[in-house]
Structure formats: structure tokens, C-alpha cells
Amino acid sequence: xxxxxxxxxxxxxxxxxxxxxxxxxxxxxxxxxxxxxxxxxxxxxxxxxxxxxxxxxxxxxxxxxxxxxxxxxxxxxxxxxxxxxxxxxxxxxxxxxxxxxxxxxxxxxxxxxxxxxxxxxxxxxxxxxxxxxxxxxxxxxxxxxxxxxxxxxxxxxxxxxxxxxxxxxxxxxxxxxxxxxxxxxxxxxxxxxxxxxxxxxxxxxxxxxxxxxxxxxxxxxxxxxxxxxxxxxxxxxxxxxxxxxxxxxxxxxxxxxxxxxxxxxxxxxxxxxxxxxxxxxxxxxxxxxxxxxxxxxxxxxxxxxxxxxxxxxxxxxxxxxxxxxxxxxxxx
Amino acid sequence: xxxxxxxxxxxxxxxxxxxxxxxxxxxxxxxxxxxxxxxxxxxxxxxxxxxxxxxxxxxxxxxxxxxxxxxxxxxxxxxxxxxxxxxxxxxxxxxxxxxxxxxxxxxxxxxxxxxxxxxxxxxxxxxxxxxxxxxxxxxxxxxxxxxxxxxxxxxxxxxxxxxxxxxxxxxxxxxxxxxxxxxxxxxxxxxxxxxxxxxxxxxxxxxxxxxxxxxxxxxxxxxxxxxxxxxxxxxxxxxxxxxxxxxxxxxxxxxxxxxxxxxxxxxxxxxxxxxxxxxxxxxxxxxxxxxxxxxxxxxxxxxxxxxxxxxxxxxxxxxxxxxxxxxxxxxx
Numbered sequence: 001x002x003x004x005x006x007x008x009x010x011x012x013x014x015x016x017x018x019x020x021x022x023x024x025x026x027x028x029x030x031x032x033x034x035x036x037x038x039x040x041x042x043x044x045x046x047x048x049x050x051x052x053x054x055x056x057x058x059x060x061x062x063x064x065x066x067x068x069x070x071x072x073x074x075x076x077x078x079x080x081x082x083x084x085x086x087x088x089x090x091x092x093x094x095x096x097x098x099x100x101x102x103x104x105x106x107x108x109x110x111x112x113x114x115x116x117x118x119x120x121x122x123x124x125x126x127x128x129x130x131x132x133x134x135x136x137x138x139x140x141x142x143x144x145x146x147x148x149x150x151x152x153x154x155x156x157x158x159x160x161x162x163x164x165x166x167x168x169x170x171x172x173x174x175x176x177x178x179x180x181x182x183x184x185x186x187x188x189x190x191x192x193x194x195x196x197x198x199x200x201x202x203x204x205x206x207x208x209x210x211x212x213x214x215x216x217x218x219x220x221x222x223x224x225x226x227x228x229x230x231x232x233x234x235x236x237x238x239x240x241x242x243x244x245x246x247x248x249x250x251x252x253x254x255x256x257x258x259x260x261x262x263x264x265x266x267x268x269x270x271x272x273x274x275x276x277x278x279x280x281x282x283x284x285x286x287x288x289x290x291x292x293x294x295x296x297x298x299x300x301x302x303x304x305x306x307x308x309x310x311x312x313x314x315x316x317x318x319x320x321x322x323x324x325x326x327x328x329x330x331x332x
Numbered sequence: 333x334x335x336x337x338x339x340x341x342x343x344x345x346x347x348x349x350x351x352x353x354x355x356x357x358x359x360x361x362x363x364x365x366x367x368x369x370x371x372x373x374x375x376x377x378x379x380x381x382x383x384x385x386x387x388x389x390x391x392x393x394x395x396x397x398x399x400x401x402x403x404x405x406x407x408x409x410x411x412x413x414x415x416x417x418x419x420x421x422x423x424x425x426x427x428x429x430x431x432x433x434x435x436x437x438x439x440x441x442x443x444x445x446x447x448x449x450x451x452x453x454x455x456x457x458x459x460x461x462x463x464x465x466x467x468x469x470x471x472x473x474x475x476x477x478x479x480x481x482x483x484x485x486x487x488x489x490x491x492x493x494x495x496x497x498x499x500x501x502x503x504x505x506x507x508x509x510x511x512x513x514x515x516x517x518x519x520x521x522x523x524x525x526x527x528x529x530x531x532x533x534x535x536x537x538x539x540x541x542x543x544x545x546x547x548x549x550x551x552x553x554x555x556x557x558x559x560x561x562x563x564x565x566x567x568x569x570x571x572x573x574x575x576x577x578x579x580x581x582x583x584x585x586x587x588x589x590x591x592x593x594x595x596x597x598x599x600x601x602x603x604x605x606x607x608x609x610x611x612x613x614x615x616x617x618x619x620x621x622x623x624x625x626x627x628x629x630x631x632x633x634x635x636x637x638x639x640x641x642x643x644x645x646x647x648x649x650x651x652x653x654x655x656x657x658x659x660x661x662x663x664x
Contacts, residue, residue, distance in 0.1 A: 131560035132571040187566040228463035232601035234519040239464040269564035
């Protein structure tokens with residue numbers, strides 16, 4: 001149980017595989033935080049196993065995470081983002097079509113009221129209705145936090161265009177002007193990488209290495225830009241097996257080579273118009289290890305990369321709570 | 333135990349996940365056959381679990397499959413193809429570099445002698461040393477059988493060029509003149525399809541259908557040829573989720589849509605020079621269901637498709653036994 005003076009908001013980043021709760025004070029400062037593995041998938045599985053209604057199961061998880069904070073300050077507003085707002089979540093929130101201003105006053109939050117009388121406000125996701133529709137849920141809030149942090153630090157001005165790149169399980173490329181998302185595209189790079197290196201035939205000849213082998217990674221990048229790259233990812237990845245068989249790739253290079261291939265194919269697929277505009281910078285928002293890989297791959301293409309401040313999601317929620325008027329509720 | 337008059341050869345198609353043994357007579361006729369799930373993977377796993385040397389474990393499996401036939405005719409020559417010749421198999425056989433005549437007299441078979449004095453002759457695989465090396469093991473023998481069957485049936489003449497397409501876990505496109513393989517390319521289409529539809533995030537919104545939904549399949553093919561296709565397979569497959577979320581794709585269409593996307597990307601990646609030569613035909617060698625899909629996709633591109641006679645691997649082994657002089661050993 002935490003009692004923090006000056007708490008103004010509870011913010012929950014509630015994704016598929018984990019839930020992070022933040023107690024926040026003036027200016028978006030994090031006063032306390034908790035993390036649990038009770039992502040939406042774990043909550044719904046446990047609910048199914050115990051024949052508990054989903055809503056009740058989410059409520060129990062919420063109380064485990066935030067009950068202590070609310071006991072001290074029952075009137076704290078609560079905001080949440082991520083898959084908790086999906087149709088497998090607590091309550092389904094909208095997808096706002098792009099272009100969408102992430103900091104617009106008119107954003108409609110989806111409200112869920114617990115039996116104890118607490119209202120949880122879920123932030124809507126985004127949908128891009130391009131040739132193929134594309135969706136995000138949670139990343140929009142992370143992006144707003146990243147932009148706010150970058151502007152506070154003076155590394156990005158308010159009117160500038162940039163590309164925000166969120167590498168990961170589902171890598172997302174997002175074109176932004178000011179706080180408005182113009183368009184975005186998803187690549188299943190991380191999920192396919194995990195499959196290929198953990199479970200596919202390629203994993204059988206692979207040995208996990210302690211350190212990244214940058215030569216193997218670069219080799220993968222180079223293959224994509226060579227004539228062999230025209231064979232597409234379904235073809236090039238098979239060389240992570242054949243090159244081991246021919247003795248041209250060491251077993252402990254296989255994973256980094258595959259990483260280079262997949263990131264190379266992702267980069268090769270980006271609409272050239274996105275990069276031709278010479279954006280202010282590509283703002284990279286992955287974890288440290290993934291940032292190293294994408295930074296290296298992007299800089300080899302002559303692109304300018306800036307690293308985002310990590311852990312920006314709570315600040316994004318703070319911003320949304322502010323523009324939607326949630327914070328005024330507790331100004332005593 | 334089977335006693336068949338006129339038996340001339342034992343041929344074993346011994347792959348990763350199963351082993352098929354054939355008792356063959358004059359002209360390559362199959363007189364009897366057995367199938368067991370004791371593929372190379374099962375054999376080596378069992379060997380590891382029971383601390384049995386690999387060689388002995390393969391020998392035991394071989395005796396279970398073929399011991400009865402050999403009891404009656406101990407002098408029958410034995411030939412085998414497939415992963416049994418890999419470095420995780422019974423004995424490592426070569427990869428012959430392409431161009432390679434599948435019916436060349438000089439093919440060197442790898443010999444393994446059992447304690448009972450039986451010699452097993454393992455057929456070498458093929459390696460294509462293109463920009464990226466590519467390998468096959470077992471398919472070369474299936475191809476020789478397919479070509480022999482097609483020429484016997486008069487649907488292919490001996491000098492003609494053709495493309496042999498073996499769709500499956502690792503789809504292989506093979507350029508052939510006569511019985512010579514000029515070049516080949518592998519696509520991990522089937523393995524990636526199984527992952528995406530069984531285990532990825534895309535599978536969560538999918539419902540398996542009883543019948544192919546050809547509209548959904550064609551839609552996948554069309555996406556690849558549309559501007560969205562430039563985003564590459566790592567991008568387009570994510571639409572199998574977003575289109576369900578937007579209500580534009582039914583859950584029971586997801587798998588056929590993904591199938592269309594992946595086969596579409598495979599076809600889009602084929603070197604145009606391969607198809608520009610207007611080959612005699614594309615000889616399709618998959619199972620019936622997979623053939624339906626590839627035939628449909630290829631014919632939509634205006635390409636001429638012919639179906640191979642299924643189950644041609646034993647005939648390929650018969651041909652190789654013949655050209656390498658194995659059959660003369662038992663001519664009494």
C-alpha cells in the first residue's frame with residue numbers, strides 16, 4: 001500500500017501480456033508504480049477457467065493493482081490504455097480514424113464503473129484506413145508520451161514532422177505532424193522472428209549467442225538489398241539453414257543473421273515517399289537491444305535516428321487525462 | 333511379412349517425420365508398401381532417450397520396416413532417399429551441385445552396412461550455389477519419379493524444359509531440362525502458414541472452415557498484386573487481423589485469406605526470367621488440396637499447369653537404382 005502526497009492520477013498501461021499501473025503527480029511525474037503479469041490474456045484465461053464474468057475478473061485485477069492507492073484517495077481519476085480496450089478486454093473502446101490528433105480535447109474515453117464506484121476511462125486506439133486497414137491500441141498513448149518528452153527536452157519542435165518507429169512484436173511505423181498521427185503501418189517482424197528462431201526448422205541448426213554478432217546481422221541486411229532479396233522473406237530466411245549446411249554461417253550466427261534479414265525486409269518495404277520527405281528524424285521507441293539493431297540498420301541507409309525517452313506511456317496518459325478534463329475532477 | 337514374387341528392390345523414402353518403404357518389381361511397380369511414423373526426428377529422439385547409438389537406432393527402424401522382406405529375399409538391393417542422408421540421419425550423403433542430371437550413371441550413393449550384412453544405398457541431395465545456397469534432400473528423387481511418370485504417359489518429352497513445383501512446408505521451384513535440374517529455389521511458405529494460422533496473433537481471431545473459401549483466397553492473391561503488396565508479407569499478413577476487426581473479413585475466412593497472401597507473395601517472388609521463357613508447363617507435385625490452391629493462383633497469372641502423378645518417389649528410386657547398377661546385382 002502506497003500513500004503518496006500530491007497524487008493526481010492513476011494511469012494503467014494494460015496490454016496483452018502485462019499490466020503496469022502508475023500513480024502520477026503534477027506535471028506527469030510518476031510517484032509510484034506496480035507491474036503484474038495479469039495482461040488481458042491472463043485475465044480472460046483465468047476468468048474462463050473459474051467461470052468468472054470477464055468484467056468481474058478485470059475489476060478484481062484492477063483492485064489488486066490499484067486498490068491500495070484508491071483506499072487513500074478514493075477520488076483519484078483512473079485512465080487506461082492498451083488491449084484492455086479491445087473486444088477481448090474490459091470494455092471495447094473505439095478506434096479513431098487517422099489523421100487523428102492524439103492530444104485533441106474531444107477524445108471520447110470509454111467508461112467502466114466498478115462495483116466500488118470507481119470509473120476507469122479507457123483511451124481509444126487508432127485505425128488507418130489505407131489500402132489495407134491497420135490498427136493500434138496502446139501505441140498511440142506511448143507515441144503521445146514520446147512526443148511530449150521530446151518536446152520538453154527541446155529535441156523536437158511542435159510543428160515538425162517526424163516518423164515514430166515502435167519496433168517489437170508488431171513493429172509500427174507512424175507518420176506524425178505535431179501531435180497528429182497522419183498514417184501508420186504494421187509489420188509482424190518481432191512475432192515472425194520469435195517463431196523462426198524458437199520453433200521453425202531454422203532453429204534446429206542455431207545456437208543462441210551471448211552477444212550480438214554484428215557481422216551476421218549486417219550480412220542479413222545486405223542480402224535483402226542484393227538480387228537475392230527479390231526472392232522475398234519466405235525465400236531468404238531459408239538461407240539461415242542452407243548457409244549453415246555449407247559451412248558459410250556459424251550456428252551461433254543464425255539468430256543475428258535472421259534478425260538482419262527480417263529488419264532488412266521491413267525497411268525495404270517502407271513506402272519510399274515516407275523516407276524521401278527527409279523527416280526531421282526517425283524517433284526510435286524500442287527497448288535498448290532492439291533500438292541498437294534498428295538504429296544500425298537505418299543509419300546504414302543514411303537515415304537520421306533519434307532515441308525516444310523510454311517508458312513514455314504514463315506521460316501520454318497524463319496528457320490525455322489533462323486534455324479530456326479528467327484532472328480537473330480532483331482539483332480540490 | 334510379405335512374400336512377393338518378382339521383387340527386385342527395396343526403396344525407402346525416409347524423411348523427417350515419416351518413413352515409407354516400398355517393395356518394387358520390374359519396371360518400377362510397387363508390389364507392397366509400409367509406412368511408419370519413424371521419421372529421422374523420431375528415430376534420433378528415441379535414440380537419445382534410450383542412449384542408443386544413432387546408427388543402431390536407424391538399423392532397428394530399418395529392420396522393423398524391411399526385415400520381413402529381406403528374410404524372404406536377403407539379396408534384395410536397398411536404396412533410400414530423404415533426410416536419412418542428412419547430418420541428423422543414418423549416414424551423411426553428399427549434396428550434388430546443380431546443374432545435375434538426376435539420372436546420371438555416375439551418381440555416388442552413400443553406403444551403410446547393417447550388422448546383418450545388408451547394404452543400404454542413400455541417394456545424394458542437391459545444392460544450388462546461387463546468390464544464396466539452396467538445398468534439397470529427397471525432393472530430387474521425387475522429381476525424377478515425376479519426370480519418368482510424365483514421360484511414360486507421353487505428357488512430357490525428353491528434351492523439354494519445364495518447371496517442377498513442389499509446394500508444401502518448404503515449397504520448391506525447380507527448373508529442369510530433360511532429367512537435369514538447372515536451378516531451384518525454396519520458399520518457407522507452408523511452415524510460415526502453419527505458424528500464422530496455428531500460433532500467431534492472427535490465429536486468435538480465426539475460425540477453421542470445412543471448405544476452402546475461394547473468395548477469401550483470391551482476395552489474398554489480389555492484395556499481393558495491389559499497391560499494398562509492396563509492403564511485403566510481414567505487413568500484409570497483419571491485415572488478416574485488422575480486416576476482421578473492421579468487419580471486412582469473416583473469422584472463417586482468415587485462413588484462406590492468409591493462404592492467398594502467402595502463395596501470392598511466393599509467386600510474386602519468382603524470378604520473372606523463369607516464367608518469361610514460357611516453359612512447357614509447370615508440373616505441380618503437391619497433395620490434392622495444395623495443388624488446387626497453387627493451380628488456381630498460377631492460372632490466374634495465365635500460366636499453364638499440369639498435375640504430376642502423385643506418389644512418384646519410389647519410381648525415382650527405381651530409376652536411380654537402375655542407372656547406378658544396383659538392380660543388376662540381383663539379376664539371377
